[in-house]
Amino acid sequence: xxxxxxxxxxxxxxxxxxxxxxxxxxxxxxxxxxxxxxxxxxxxxxxxxxxxxxxxxxxxxxxxxxxxxxxxxxxxxxxxxxxxxxxxxxxxxxxxxxxxxxxxxxxxxxxxxxxxxxxxxxxxxxxxxxxxxxxxxxxxxxxxxxxxxxxxxxxxxxxxxxxxxxxxxxxxxxxxxxxxxxxxxxxxxxxxxxxxxxxxxxxxxxxxx
Numbered sequence: 001x002x003x004x005x006x007x008x009x010x011x012x013x014x015x016x017x018x019x020x021x022x023x024x025x026x027x028x029x030x031x032x033x034x035x036x037x038x039x040x041x042x043x044x045x046x047x048x049x050x051x052x053x054x055x056x057x058x059x060x061x062x063x064x065x066x067x068x069x070x071x072x073x074x075x076x077x078x079x080x081x082x083x084x085x086x087x088x089x090x091x092x093x094x095x096x097x098x099x100x101x102x103x104x105x106x107x108x109x110x111x112x113x114x115x116x117x118x119x120x121x122x123x124x125x126x127x128x129x130x131x132x133x134x135x136x137x138x139x140x141x142x143x144x145x146x147x148x149x150x151x152x153x154x155x156x157x158x159x160x161x162x163x164x165x166x167x168x169x170x171x172x173x174x175x176x177x178x179x180x181x182x183x184x185x186x187x188x189x190x191x192x193x194x195x196x197x198x199x200x201x202x203x204x205x206x207x208x209x
Contacts, residue, residue: 005202007031009043051122053079053116059111162184162196 008025010016012034025032056075061068067160080092081100092100115163156162165183 004030007033009033009035009046011035011043048119049079051119052112055115055118056108056111060108069100074108077102078112082112124192156188158184158185158187164196 010032015021016032022032024030033149041113043198052074057068057071058065060071060075077100081090081102083090088092090099140205161182163179164183166178185195187195187198189195
C-alpha cells in the first residue's frame with residue numbers, strides 16, 4: 001500500500017540476519033541496519049512503543065496467552081486512533097489527514113491510558129536518573145578543575161604573623177581595610193588551625209588557603 005521503506009532497523013534475530021531477508025532488502029534497494037545485541041536503545045522508537053504494546057496484549061490475552069496474536073490488530077488500530085501528546089494528534093490523523101471514524105473501545109482505552117501513564121513515569125524516572133548522573137559528572141569535572149588551580153595550603157608556625165579577612169561589613173565600612181591584624185600565632189591546634197594572640201583576647205581561628 002505504501003511501497004518499500006528506504007531503511008529497516010532490526011535487532012539480530014535470525015529472521016532478520018537470514019540470507020533470504022538480506023537478499024530481499026538488497027533486491028528492493030532497502031538499507032538494512034542491525035543494532036548491537038543487548039542495546040535496545042539503538043532502536044529507541046520501536047522499544048518505546050513495545051513498552052506500551054506488550055503489557056496491553058498481555059492483559060488482553062490473560063485467559064489464553066497462547067492466542068496473543070489475535071489481539072494485535074485491535075491494539076494496533078486503537079493505538080493509531082489514539083491522541084499522542086508528542087505530535088498533538090493521532091498517528092492516523094497525522095498520516096491520512098482526518099480522524100478515524102470508529103467507536104472507541106472503553107476497555108482498550110483504559111488499558112492504553114494506564115500504559116501511557118506507566119511509560120511516562122518510567123521516562124520521567126529515567127530523566128531524573130540521567131540528571132543525577134550529569135550533576136555528579138559536572139561536580140567531578142569542577143572538582144578536577146578546582147584541584148588543578150588550587151594552591152597547596154600553607155602551614156603555620158608559632159610566631160608567624162597573620163591577618164584575618166573581614167567577612168561582614170557594617171554601614172560605611174566597605175571602604176575600610178579588608179583585613180584585621182596583624183596577629184601573632186601563639187599555638188597550633190593542627191597544621192591549619194591556630195590560636196592567635198591579640199591585645200584583648202586569645203582567639204581560635206581556622207586558617208584556610
